[in-house]
Amino acid sequence: MMDYNKQSQKLKETAAKLLEEGTVEAVLGLKDNPEVGWPTPYFARTAGDVENLVWNEACFTNLANYLLDMRDKKVAIAAKGCDVRSIINLIVENQLKRENIVIIGIECSGMKQNDSLAAGCDACPSSIPNMYDIVVGADGSDTYKDLEMPNSGENVTEWAKNTTVDERFERFKKEIDKCILCYACRQACQGCYCKACFMDRKATPWEQVDPDTSTKMAFHLTRAMHLAGRCTDCGACEKVCPSGVNLKYLFKGLSEFVEEFYDFKAGVDMEAKPFANQYKQDDQQVAFLGGDTIVGV
Amino acid sequence: MSAYKLTLDQARAALAKLMEKYTVIAPVMNDNRLDYAEVTDARDVILDDRLPYKSPKETVFPRVENVIRFLEGRVEEAQDIKPILLIGAKPCDIAALNDLDGIFTSDKGKFKDSFYINRRNCLTVVGAGCTSKKTACFCDERGIDMTFSPECDGFLNFVDGDILYEPLTAKGDGLFTGSEAEPPKRDTKPEETLKIEAKEADVFATMPWESYVEGCIGCGTCTYLCPTCHCFNLRDAEDKGIVTRTRVWDSCMYPKFTLHASGHNPRTEKYQRFRQRVLHKYLYIPENYGFTACSGCGRCIRSCPGGLNIRDTVSDIMERLEEAKE
Numbered sequence: 001m002m003d004y005n006k007q008s009q010k011l012k013e014t015a016a017k018l019l020e021e022g023t024v025e026a027v028l029g030l031k032d033n034p035e036v037g038w039p040t041p042y043f044a045r046t047a048g049d050v051e052n053l054v055w056n057e058a059c060f061t062n063l064a065n066y067l068l069d070m071r072d073k074k075v076a077i078a079a080k081g082c083d084v085r086s087i088i089n090l091i092v093e094n095q096l097k098r099e100n101i102v103i104i105g106i107e108c109s110g111m112k113q114n115d116s117l118a119a120g121c122d123a124c125p126s127s128i129p130n131m132y133d134i135v136v137g138a139d140g141s142d143t144y145k146d147l148e149m150p151n152s153g154e155n156v157t158e159w160a161k162n163t164t165v166d167e168r169f170e171r172f173k174k175e176i177d178k179c180i181l182c183y184a185c186r187q188a189c190q191g192c193y194c195k196a197c198f199m200d201r202k203a204t205p206w207e208q209v210d211p212d213t214s215t216k217m218a219f220h221l222t223r224a225m226h227l228a229g230r231c232t233d234c235g236a237c238e239k240v241c242p243s244g245v246n247l248k249y250l251f252k253g254l255s256e257f258v259e260e261f262y263d264f265k266a267g268v269d270m271e272a273k274p275f276a277n278q279y280k281q282d283d284q285q286v287a288f289l290g291g292d293t294i295v296g297v
Numbered sequence: 298m299s300a301y302k303l304t305l306d307q308a309r310a311a312l313a314k315l316m317e318k319y320t321v322i323a324p325v326m327n328d329n330r331l332d333y334a335e336v337t338d339a340r341d342v343i344l345d346d347r348l349p350y351k352s353p354k355e356t357v358f359p360r361v362e363n364v365i366r367f368l369e370g371r372v373e374e375a376q377d378i379k380p381i382l383l384i385g386a387k388p389c390d391i392a393a394l395n396d397l398d399g400i401f402t403s404d405k406g407k408f409k410d411s412f413y414i415n416r417r418n419c420l421t422v423v424g425a426g427c428t429s430k431k432t433a434c435f436c437d438e439r440g441i442d443m444t445f446s447p448e449c450d451g452f453l454n455f456v457d458g459d460i461l462y463e464p465l466t467a468k469g470d471g472l473f474t475g476s477e478a479e480p481p482k483r484d485t486k487p488e489e490t491l492k493i494e495a496k497e498a499d500v501f502a503t504m505p506w507e508s509y510v511e512g513c514i515g516c517g518t519c520t521y522l523c524p525t526c527h528c529f530n531l532r533d534a535e536d537k538g539i540v541t542r543t544r545v546w547d548s549c550m551y552p553k554f555t556l557h558a559s560g561h562n563p564r565t566e567k568y569q570r571f572r573q574r575v576l577h578k579y580l581y582i583p584e585n586y587g588f589t590a591c592s593g594c595g596r597c598i599r600s601c602p603g604g605l606n607i608r609d610t611v612s613d614i615m616e617r618l619e620e621a622k623e
Binding site: 041061066178180183184188200212240 | 552
């Protein structure tokens, strides 16, 4: 079972040690924020700062993004499975250097946001991070317990299989109807680190903040294509959305498509090459030729 | 003017009648969230202590507004608007509407915004008070009485399960009627304690701006939910020979907001953009218009994924200014 107090204790001790020894410049974690209702990002820079670090069932924020701002510095990060998958993806894509990051791998069996399971948690395969330097087990000890993962009962894959193209398109339209094009999803996404996003380019007809339906479709569909095989199912996009758009209906199928046809899953192997950077003679053609196979995912 | 007492059911019946004449905007549940939205059934209106998630600024300053349309050989200006009745606006949101009025319609501004004025003239505002301070609320520090605002057309008070409607202007007179009653006694307005009184040079380069924004992801949610943020962009789009000029919200928290045509960008860093947002409300608008444009609703604090906090930032600046004086 989860013991957040013991995990917090271990995290604080570890962070203090790393900072005192000078191993890292900062420890990236979360601090309490009653006004927001859940902990928000915090950089502990001195051993005295570590008292502000917290770990509890509302620590759902994916912190991997913040490493991009500190990519040339040595930083430790309090990371759950989803943060680690994102870190791996960023290492695979040459955005982060493994040697600059000390991963405090915190075992996690799902987080809560507003009393319900946080977005992404029901798609999480394991309570143990895929990569770590320091172990913080479920009970705060040095061993992982490999806990059972939660299941919300909302199976997007099954839903996609049992619906028609029209039904799925209706669902997509219903979801993006809520979108106000604030781009919070893009900003929170570990994979959206482009210096100039296609939506921010001038001189293109879809470059707009005008939230009409076609612009919203252009944004969400293009972003989804850009994230195929790069999305780590962390749910950060849904967690920050001020309008409650369920983006998993768009992304889950893409991840599964890439896994099925290209045998690649983002955030698993640090040594892997991005799937779109590889060419094999027997590559499946479905992504190019279209047909029922794509929409049938 | 005296007040009118009516039961909740009578108020709902009156509201149903008003819906024939007005587009009624009020707090209603919207996907498990309380929002100011158009009312389709008077029974949906929720008047309680909760603060709606979004601000009601869209009633006078829509996210997307058609300004003009160029059709073949003729120009079509913006359409007339049906009268709008905003019910249940909280005192902080009413204060924010007044701030927007000051910016878009006052003589102090360089321009009077005809589109805003057009909508504002069509708008009748009926307020409703809060009974408690919610997390991140700081309207009291901004000098706003959470229980009552005299700066609207009418006010709904809740007395022993009944409603006491208090008309405050000619526009608000006669919206709700019932047996005559005395208006409730009012507390004195709290003092405005959270404000920056300094020269730009004293705060621009000397405050630890970078430390305030470490968590910022640049999403701009704060500006979208803020009741006083009012920056916009104009854009022309052509579709099937018809060019529509729309005014859409913009956000100073986006890097592209200040990108010049030359390619130069004076605000490339997050801290520069946050500094602009804070100082625009607490320094530049006070200098240009004579009031601070923050109503203390706390929406930007509550909804910030990065945990940025304008109240704590301003209060930290005030402390530092005080220390510098000594």
